[in-house]
Amino acid sequence: MADHEATAHHHEHHPEDPQAQATRRAILQAAIGVSAGAAVLSTLWVGAGLVPREEKIPSKEPVAAGDILVFATGPKAEQEITLDDLRAAQGEKIPFIIAFPKSPENVVKKDLITNTLMVILADPAKMSPETKQYASPEGVLAYSAVCKHLGCTVSQWQNDTWLCPCHGGKYDIYNQAKVVGGPVPAPVPQLPIKVEGGKVVVAGEFLGKPGADV
Amino acid sequence: MYQWLDDRLSIGKLYAKAFRKAFPVHHSFFLGEITLFSFITLVLTGIFLTLNYEPSIRPVSGSLSGGQEVPAAYYSILYIDSLPFGAVLRSLHHWAAHIMIAAAFLHMLRIHLTGAYKNPRELNWIVGVFLLVLSIITAFTGYALPFDNYALTATKIGYEIGAAAPWVGKLLSDILFAGELSPTNAQTIPRLFPIHVLWLPLALIGLIGAHLTIMIKQKHTQPKYAEKVAPGKIVGVPLFPQQAAMMGILFLVYIAVTTFIAGAFLAHPVQAFGPPTANTPPVKPDWYFMWIYGILQIIPANWRFEFLGATFGPQFWGGILVPTIIILGALAIPFLDYAKNKQRYLELPSQHPFRTSFVIGMLMFYIMSTLAGYKVDLSLSNGLLWVLVFIVPVITGVVSYIIMKAVYGKDWNQEVEVKLIGKGSAADD
């Protein structure tokens, strides 16, 4: 009731025709709409500051031909992997080594997750022809170690298959990391390898896209 | 003194209005309070933790790490653990988070089973659903803070699931974690830290405030017996002093029990996991994520297609779509099952066999998909798990419906009769 009176009062002081009122309402609505839109846009604009900046640093460069593989973990971290290391690993529970590439300028490229690699000395006789083609004659093989499923490091070994501990993804290393179990959508890419002077050297690009497939 | 305060704050009025608020007496009504106590415990222990935590991964070394260079965040956890009761308080923070989520879940179950979400309480149900989801998100953002190998690997899975959302996923994950989650990303911890200790807790406090205000305004639903004892009246004990005393005692019991748990089962031994390395350990999520983890394991890897530049793959189906459907379903419940008139009394689960068996079926789904999380450990086959996760809950629901109808069917017709007679005689008076 009080509201009604107030409105009536208002009308007495500012007599206006309905036409003008409608126009004014339209203008007000447009103004509100525009400013709300502008507010949302500017918030998004400010929010863009939350998107992290990509830093270009040498330790974040992707693996490239000519890189030397080094230990990624353990007491020998960042030391170059030799054929002897791989031979020693052969009999172990985990017969492969998790590695990072090191550029010819001696920068270990450890800040790019997709540079996490697995390297193993395997029996060339067991390998499929395509696999063998990108392995060294001695049988040194390398793959991206980042699981295609959700990006864990594939770090276990069970009954001659390479196993991801997170959700049980299994890869056949003798056959271009073909998926033989688990929820993994695709094989991890192989990395061409050669051995030079006892060191493990990258011979080319990944044969596919490394990293989780999401 | 009292007079002075009363003049300014009109305590008398407040006392009459707020402090006399009636609390129904039933032990299941304490679940909400336990959730609140957990939150309070989390804030208090959280304050202690923030004061000793360094949100950075700059390399530091010291006696605690045996001279080894480790990320500062990791080192500060070693430091906290070395303080008197430090490890217990950190453990208490961990367990209180688990208890909060469990208690909130059970609280919600109680509301669901008794139909307490019906008119006029739909809004508070919605606030409650958001509270539960937000609590889980808050817990998740705390995972990575100790910055040990286990924590980082577990968080990484969350990162990839988030990134699986079509179109915006990668962007959102990158915003939350400040870029790709990796042992060497120096921006991640400085970003997660304020989100975990400031912004999400603030949001939680706001929602809890709204939840309680609405509850006080709308009053508790009354237990069923109240209808017989004093129809149309509010039955219960007043907030002050009776309920307050009970709450105080319950809080002390809560603190005693959780502190005992925290001391007896020290949570998350960072020292055993070590700082993050390129080699990730096998991880399992916490129990409240286990069902998602299970579903992720049973969705075939080849269920994927591209659409307008976005990939819809297993991570999306299991990690995003299923939880979203369940959350939306939970939000829709008070609108699918509503009451025309305002609901004052709780309903007996036995009198609502459909709803009750639906809840039992959903619980079965939760249990079975959690079981699927142990697929590798128990070497269960995918076919079996599909049956367990998607068929067993339906069967359970149907069977419990039939049983409930058979067992309670008669009784409840009788009760309806009794009620009608009761009403009739009341009208005669």
Ligand code: FES
């Ligand atoms: S991340 Fe490897 S199986 Fe899931």
